[in-house]
Amino acid sequence: MKILVLNCGSSSIKFQLIETDIDMIEADSDRTLARGSVERIGTDEATLNVTVPPHPTRSTTEEILDYQAGLTRAVAALKESNALADISQIQAVGHRVVHGGEYFAASVIIDDKVEQDIRNCAELAPLHNPHNLRGYYVTRKAMPQVPQVAVFDTAFHQSVPPRAHLYGLPYSYYRRYHIRRYGFHGTSHRYVAFRFHKIFGKAREEANLITAHLGNGCSMTAIQKGQSIDTSMGFTPQEGLLMGTRCGDIDPAALFYIMSKDELTLHDMSTLLNKFSGLYGISGESNDMRDLMAASARGDEQARLAIEVFCYRIKKYIGAYTAALGHVDGLVFTAGIGENSPPIRTLACQGLEELGIQIDEARNAATVGKEGEISSDASRLRVMVIPTNEELLIARDTFRAVRGLPNPH
Ligand code: ADP
16 A cells, blocks of 8 residues: 655655555565655745655755645655656555644544544644644645544553653643643654564563653653553653753743743743753753764863763663663664764663663664664663654554554554
């Protein structure tokens, strides 16, 4: 089945055309026929990028004023590059939807009720859900007969029990405003857990894992027998690890203090927490780990400090999730930093021998941007690098939803 996977943001559409079916999923032989993006939609300088492996990326700059035009151009580009003979070859569309609230614990075919529930969740993710829905409206219009499936960032974490998802606020805030931990990056955590089970030939029930998604946004998850039982992001993606520009865990009273001292508005404070904190905030220099590693190597103390805080926070969550799980079989690193930075993995795991974690430095150094084990033979936990592939999981979920097959967590 040829599936169009869409990830629609405020001014961009990221897309992939993936061919999958039950045998391909089993053999891990699904095919990414093309991938691309339309960026800066709404301007006369929008860029359209399409890559059809093994050919190089083709990029054009043109006027693309709305989503409708963006999708039309993306499909036309797929045809021009021979990835698709005709739009009618697309048999299903899988949409990344950021927030499913407490409505969705799995991927679903979008119907009127589902659409309404996604709209109800928009208040919880005002910067994402409305754009995700816009993608749906455009594809529904262009391909009215084709089933469309929503795959939620939050769904995997709906299994997190109340002891881990409730905040210590008056309970009425949970009842009235649904204030609780939702967690994000669920598709990524779920995908790498799936790969771990596959690599070691284990059933989901046979392994407990800690997964660390370290990209611009960062989160960790405790996975017990295939189910998320705790995760570091919370009501919003602000909570938990230190991130590129977000601060992660913080004493909320510190925010009131800053607001009153500097006479900041709510909007100012939100911008400070989202855009000027984290690695960028501490280093005063960059949110990009590569820049910080280079600066630290040159002796830049602020960059070194930012890296130290980043790694210490990961280590603390490994400890916390070891306690939450009781027994851990594997630790997985993924996303930009997790996949590509051996020194960060070393620092995050330093001193955790008591928890059964021992890194083999030669394996660690050799595992960059690819799947592989980085723990020593003596390590009780298998520490793995597993590149994430959220689009592939969206395509597989879409296929299974359309065929009425259960979507394994
Ligand atoms: P996003 O969350 O936007 O999808 P990515 O998963 O692409 O982000 O991760 C981006 C982060 O990965 C950046 O901080 C970048 O510096 C980091 N990164 C990418 N390659 C490397 C590398 N070789 N060494 C260290 N960090 C890297």
